[in-house]
Amino acid sequence: MDPEKMMNGISSEIMTSIKDMKKAKTSEEKLTHSTTIKNLCESLGVFLNLMSDMSPYDDDEDDGPLPF
Numbered sequence: 001m002d003p004e005k006m007m008n009g010i011s012s013e014i015m016t017s018i019k020d021m022k023k024a025k026t027s028e029e030k031l032t033h034s035t036t037i038k039n040l041c042e043s044l045g046v047f048l049n050l051m052s053d054m055s056p057y058d059d060d061e062d063d064g065p066l067p068f
Helices: 001-021 025-059
Strands: none
Touching: 001 025
């Protein structure tokens, strides 16, 4: 699966969960949404860390040579 599609999907799920958390009445519902948001953010962080680790190895020739 395309990592960009997965990141977009996770981001939209985070936004949906935040909106749902605003509507929650009880503390148990808020805790459930909070835990879901935390897990989704950690999942998104995996992709962002992978992208930052891979950026020095980017093979795009349009950018020109590395500055160092």
